[in-house]
Amino acid sequence: xxxxxxxxxxxxxxxxxxxxxxxxxxxxxxxxxxxxxxxxxxxxxxxxxx
Amino acid sequence: xxxxxxxxxxxxxxxxxxxxxxxxxxxxxxxxxxxxxxxxxxxxxxxxxxxxxxxxxxxxxxxxxxxxxxxxxxxxxxxxxxxxxxxxxxxxxxxxxxxxxxxxxxxxxxxxxxxxxxxxxxxxxxxxxxxxxxxxxxxxxxxxxxxxxxxxxxxxxxxxxxxxxxxxxxxxxxxxxxxxxxxxxxxxxxxxxxxxxxxxxxxxxxxxxxxxxxxxxxxxxxxxxxxxxxxxxxxxxxxxxxxxxxxxxxxxxxxxxxxxxxxxxxxxxxxxxxxxxxxxxxxxxxxxxxxxxxxxxxxxxxxxxxxxxxxxxxxxxxxxxxxxxxxxxxxxxxxxxxxxxxxxxxxxxxxxxxxxxxxxxxxxxxxxxxxxxxxxxxxxxxxxxxxxxxxxxxxxxxxxxxxxxxxxxxxxxxxxxxxxxxxxxxxxxxxxxxxxxxxxxxxxxxxxxxxxxxxxxxxxxxxxxxxxxxxxxxxxxxxxxxxxxxxxxxxxxxxxxxxxxxxxxxxxxxxxxxxxxxxxxxxxxxxxxxxxxxxxxxxxxxxxxxxxxxxxxxxxxxxxxxxxxxxxxxxxxxxx
Numbered sequence: 001x002x003x004x005x006x007x008x009x010x011x012x013x014x015x016x017x018x019x020x021x022x023x024x025x026x027x028x029x030x031x032x033x034x035x036x037x038x039x040x041x042x043x044x045x046x047x048x049x050x
Numbered sequence: 051x052x053x054x055x056x057x058x059x060x061x062x063x064x065x066x067x068x069x070x071x072x073x074x075x076x077x078x079x080x081x082x083x084x085x086x087x088x089x090x091x092x093x094x095x096x097x098x099x100x101x102x103x104x105x106x107x108x109x110x111x112x113x114x115x116x117x118x119x120x121x122x123x124x125x126x127x128x129x130x131x132x133x134x135x136x137x138x139x140x141x142x143x144x145x146x147x148x149x150x151x152x153x154x155x156x157x158x159x160x161x162x163x164x165x166x167x168x169x170x171x172x173x174x175x176x177x178x179x180x181x182x183x184x185x186x187x188x189x190x191x192x193x194x195x196x197x198x199x200x201x202x203x204x205x206x207x208x209x210x211x212x213x214x215x216x217x218x219x220x221x222x223x224x225x226x227x228x229x230x231x232x233x234x235x236x237x238x239x240x241x242x243x244x245x246x247x248x249x250x251x252x253x254x255x256x257x258x259x260x261x262x263x264x265x266x267x268x269x270x271x272x273x274x275x276x277x278x279x280x281x282x283x284x285x286x287x288x289x290x291x292x293x294x295x296x297x298x299x300x301x302x303x304x305x306x307x308x309x310x311x312x313x314x315x316x317x318x319x320x321x322x323x324x325x326x327x328x329x330x331x332x333x334x335x336x337x338x339x340x341x342x343x344x345x346x347x348x349x350x351x352x353x354x355x356x357x358x359x360x361x362x363x364x365x366x367x368x369x370x371x372x373x374x375x376x377x378x379x380x381x382x383x384x385x386x387x388x389x390x391x392x393x394x395x396x397x398x399x400x401x402x403x404x405x406x407x408x409x410x411x412x413x414x415x416x417x418x419x420x421x422x423x424x425x426x427x428x429x430x431x432x433x434x435x436x437x438x439x440x441x442x443x444x445x446x447x448x449x450x451x452x453x454x455x456x457x458x459x460x461x462x463x464x465x466x467x468x469x470x471x472x473x474x475x476x477x478x479x480x481x482x483x484x485x486x487x488x489x490x491x492x493x494x495x496x497x498x499x500x501x502x503x504x505x506x507x508x509x510x511x512x513x514x515x516x517x518x519x520x521x522x523x524x525x526x527x528x529x530x531x532x533x534x535x536x537x538x539x540x541x542x543x544x545x546x547x548x549x550x551x552x553x554x555x556x557x558x559x560x561x562x563x564x565x566x567x568x569x570x571x572x573x574x575x576x577x578x579x580x581x582x583x584x585x586x587x588x589x590x591x592x593x594x595x596x597x598x599x600x601x602x603x604x605x606x607x608x609x610x611x612x613x614x615x616x617x618x619x620x621x622x623x624x625x626x
Binding site: 002003005006007009010011013014017018020021022024025027028029 | 141
């Protein structure tokens with residue numbers, strides 16, 4: 001039972017970390033409009049690693 | 051301080067001065083060359099032959115690039131899978147091979163704490179290394195994390211450098227490639243050479259189990275064998291700190307003589323300091339690297355120059371109790387409580403300053419037995435947020451976050467939009483800088499306060515009063531800053547401490563890395579603006595001073611009250 005609990009805690013923490021990534025992306029994403037710059041996104045997410 | 055003490059310190063500074071540019075230059079070629087830099091890196095043919103099968107096996111595209119979010123998700127996915135595997139290994143080690151000591155399964159809470167500890171490069175240990183884990187766990191579980199946790203820190207630092215140097219790009223490189231290259235080209239070669247050096251000096255390296263031997267007074271003693279030198283090399287070189295033995299680097303099998311002590315201190319400091327040179331080369335302005343390096347050196351040397359003489363001077367209470375603390379030809383003198391006679395107070399002070407200025411956390415003496423001011427140095431070093439010089443990668447990105455805060459404050463003072471390396475620092479980046487700075491104090495002070503209010507948690511303390519407060523705060527500060535050294539005097543193998551300290555480690559690692567990657571991603575998208583008359587120069591001694599001021603003020607405002615109530619009060623009332 002304790003094993004399940006700790007595994008759940010770990011999964012929950014990293015799920016929270018993934019949410020923090022999304023939240024941070026929204027925070028820094030807001031600056032894009034201010035800069036008005038185009039971003040070179042070629043190869044973004046390319047490869048199985050990405 | 052004795053002449054021997056001065057020679058050790060001067061010798062260390064001299065060796066570092068020679069090796070930092072060499073190692074930093076090499077790492078710049080590793081990270082700047084190859085697929086991301088377009089030029090060849092040293093040893094490409096040799097290392098490429100090792101890396102290509104890894105890429106093929108893991109399905110990694112070595113030419114692939116990732117947005118910062120994908121880079122961060124890769125870090126998260128890798129960490130989650132690897133921590134679950136280590137947790138399972140610790141719980142099942144009693145049924146696995148490579149266990150000559152017949153070590154049983156670790157308990158759930160302690161396994162949780164240990165797995166998280168090694169995942170986060172903290173290496174806090176609530177177990178005894180020689181009796182708590184099997185040799186297979188040491189080699190295939192803990193040592194694996196010693197390499198990859200350090201490499202993950204380096205990868206995040208390199209991603210931040212790319213964010214600063216790239217213009218109008220949406221990508222930061224590949225987490226997987228950075229992870230593999232750091233292991234194969236930096237950490238493994240360094241660990242291999244260091245292992246050989248340590249073995250040559252008498253550090254143990256075998257696969258023997260525990261054996262009983264007869265002592266000279268006709269007693270019996272159990273000697274534990276194992277792959278110690280190979281663990282020791284990456285333990286220090288990757289700023290990990292988890293000892294093969296419970297006594298850590300105070301154990302004669304891990305650190306047998308003053309030569310190994312000196313070498314291990316160099317290993318602890320080499321990569322974090324050298325990464326500033328790497329940074330200067332990669333951003334194309336070596337002065338930027340020198341600024342960060344000089345700020346780190348000032349912090350580290352100041353702390354070292356306090357702790358070494360303080361410990362060499364001794365303890366008034368020991369003197370009043372009749373202990374001879376004079377330096378003679380037969381003893382090193384000073385405060386010898388909790389210290390090894392082969393290192394003395396200066397060898398201990400130098401080690402303590404290095405291991406807490408970095409995120410290593412190995413110890414060669416009992417920090418609990420340091421004088422109050424001596425004990426305050428490791429605590430404050432940790433509270434600096436591991437930037438003096440910090441861990442592999444984490445020290446560099448920590449100092450760069452402070453640098454962004456410094457240019458922001460400078461920008462406020464002159465009324466211009468702050469810039470760093472030509473990149474405008476705007477509201478988005480500053481919000482993430484604030485998140486970075488607030489997460490650690492939140493968990494350190496929050497959990498410390500909760501533990502002090504919890505009667506069952508205070509039963510774990512060996513001392514009351516200001517010393518007890520220091521023991522408690524040190525544990526949470528060490529965990530949240532991913533240092534891992536123990537002040538001692540605290541029984542941390544309870545469900546409360548195993549769980550809450552692990553949560554501190556997770557927050558202190560990943561909730562700091564994610565904002566750093568966010569900053570990197572944001573900066574990479576920006577077009578650098580040319581320097582103008584209003585640009586605050588960041589490659590000057592003035593900026594070093596400003597950077598140091600920001601670090602000291604931020605850390606002072608956050609932690610001064612608790613330091614004042616702990617070691618400062620203890621010193622003033624003379625309870626030592």
